[in-house]
Amino acid sequence: MxxxxxxxxxxxxxxMLTSSxxxxxxxxxxxxxxxxxxxxGALRYIDRMGYKALIVRRTYPRLKELIGRAMCFKQLSGHYNKQEKTWKFPGGGSISFGHCQNPGDELNYQGHQYxxxxxxxxxxxxEEMFLVISACGRKADDIPVRIRATANPGGIGRIWVRKRWIQEKLPNVKYYTQGVVNGKPVKLSSMxxxxxxxxxxxLLEHNPEYVLFLQNLPEKLKRMYLEGDFEAGDESDQLIEYRYIEKARTDPLQIPEVLHEATLGVDVARFGDDKTVFAFMENNVLQKIEEFEKKDIAEVAELLTDRIEAYKIKPENVGVDTVGLGAGVYDICRSRGLILTEIISGMKPLELKGDPFSYRNLRSQMLWRFRECLMKGEIKIGIDDDILKEEAIAVRYEISNERLIAIESKEEVKRRIGRSTNRLDAAVYAWFVREMKSYRKPHLY
Ligand SMILES: Nc1ncnc2c1ncn2[C@@H]1O[C@H](COP(=O)(O)OP(=O)(O)O)[C@@H](O)[C@H]1O
Ligand SMILES: [Mg+2]
Known part of the structure; x- marks a missing residue:
């Protein structure tokens, strides 16, 4: 039998399974x-001693679904260790399951080999998670190393995913990266x-209702989930659509010695893992982003004073987020006679004549108006910065019947995408610090 x-x-x-x-x-x-x-696909070499495979998903609840599907590995005489989330097979191979929820979790995989x-x-x-975990794809025997990934359009990684596998590439065609290692030419292929x-x-046969469900989705979701169109990755509640960021790209202006009209947005790290970011704008063109890790307020104030002097930026054209540690930076600069402009995102929105919307707070107003100006082409981006793009497309908004706009808090975005939108926020402050001059302060009583 x-x-x-x-x-x-x-x-x-x-x-996919037979491709080399x-x-x-x-x-x-x-x-x-x-x-x-x-x-x-992970089962391919389980009868080989020392073979190791890893299946990862971003979060554990989602990984659990895959672990459940793998229960049929029992029929291959596999033994599952729940604690280690690993299947061991009689021939000596193993398959492990893992997740990588928060930034930095990828480092837990360092030193492993699959x-x-x-x-x-x-x-x-x-992208960092992908690269760090992929670096565990190593071996010391003749079993090939394979990196395999699945994706739907959308998601926080959509920019790097498109760039790595899709943009300017044909489907089902192998592309090579070449290099020389130890004097020998080496090729890596991807497809x-x-x-x-x-x-x-x-599925078509057993569950045609599912196909009907996909066919009846709203247009954008249908393009994403039925057709698998990677160009259609924007969400309906996404504040800034990808195409507007692309449209805003421009060549950087020649940076003059003195940036007379320059503005500078400063987002000071609030927590240990955040970064402090300076964003420079001149004539509504985002010119430059500087990022600093592990600086205390005195060091940030020092760097800031430095930039203000070097570029002769007017202190009032420097917008600092003074929530949390930013207040300390503001105070140090003030004690040196540099009166910067405070931006408190949780504050009431400012009054602008003829604005048809109302806003939950200043943050909602700043980000909404930033989006509007970006769409109108009034803001340009002079740097090619994938992280900034990733942050810009991550933010979501809500609009109520009363035309009240509410934008996710920084903490909410961070919880969702696993990273703070420091670059975007600094860029928004750099732009808003000039905008503020055309607004009136709200009445406080
Ligand atoms: N080779 C296969 N043999 C049997 N069933 C399959 C096979 N491939 C897919 N299926 C069925 O199709 C369903 C959808 O497959 P899945 O891998 O979950 O799709 P995707 O990850 O692309 O959304 C699965 O639940 C499974 O029942
Ligand atoms: Mg799936």
Missing amino acids: LPEILWKPQPSQCL ADEILFGGAKGGGKSEALLF HYIGFDQVEEFT FIPSTVFDNKI
Whole structure:
């Protein structure tokens, strides 16, 4: 009698499972069989002593779903250790499951070594997480090292995911990166294999209602989840759409010796893991971003004084977020006679004649008006900064029937994307510090 077949790949899954590319993005639409292929692909060498595979998702609740699907590995005489989230097989191979929720968690993987690393929904990861965990793809035997990832359009990683596998590349074509190591030429190959629900004949047959569900989604979601269109990744409550950031790109102005009209936005780190950011603008063009790690308020004040003097920036054109540690920086500068402009995001919004909206607080007003000016082309971005872009598309807003605009707090965004939007905030302050002059202060009573 023939042995029972545990799992059989469908044609597009075959393409992904048999490809020799070092790195593959298998992706696009929902329901194409991406996770299944990723999971079962890990089994390939389990009969080899020392073979190690890792399957990761960004959060544990989502990982649990995959762990559940893997329970059928029992039929391969695997033994599952719940504590270590690892399957061990009689031939000596193993498959582990992991997650990487917060920035920095990726470092827990350092020093590990895997032949196969499968990132399910890689668009949920930051690029840094992907790179650090991918660096564990190493070996000392003849089993090949494979990095496999699945993705839907959207997610906080959409910019780096598109850049790495999709932009200016053809699907199903291998692209090579070349280098020389130890005097020998070395090539790394990578490929994007599209997948849609129409590749999944099993699902089409057993669950046609799901396809109907995808077909009835609103237009944008349909493009993302039915067609797997990576250009359609914006969310409906996203404050700043990706295309407006791209449209705002301009060549940087020649930085003159003295920035007479320059403004400077300062976002001072509030917590240990945050960074302090300076954003420089001249004529509404974002010119430069500087980022500093682990500086105390005295050091930040020093750096700031330095920049103000070097570029001859008027102190009133420097906008500092004085919530938390920023207040200390403001005070030190003040004691030196530099009266900067305070920006308190939680404060009441300012009054602007003819503004059709009202705002939950100053932060909502600043960010909303920043978005409006960006869309009108009144703000330009003169630097190519992927982190800034990633932050800009991450922020969400709500608008009520009474035209009240509420934008997520910094903490809310951080909880969702796992990082503070320091660069975006500094850029917004740099722009708003000039805008403020056309506003009236709200009545306090
Ligand atoms: N090769 C296969 N054999 C049997 N069922 C499959 C296979 N591939 C996918 N499926 C079924 O299709 C469903 C969707 O696949 P999944 O991998 O979850 O899709 P995706 O991750 O692309 O959204 C799964 O729940 C599974 O039941
Ligand atoms: Mg999936």
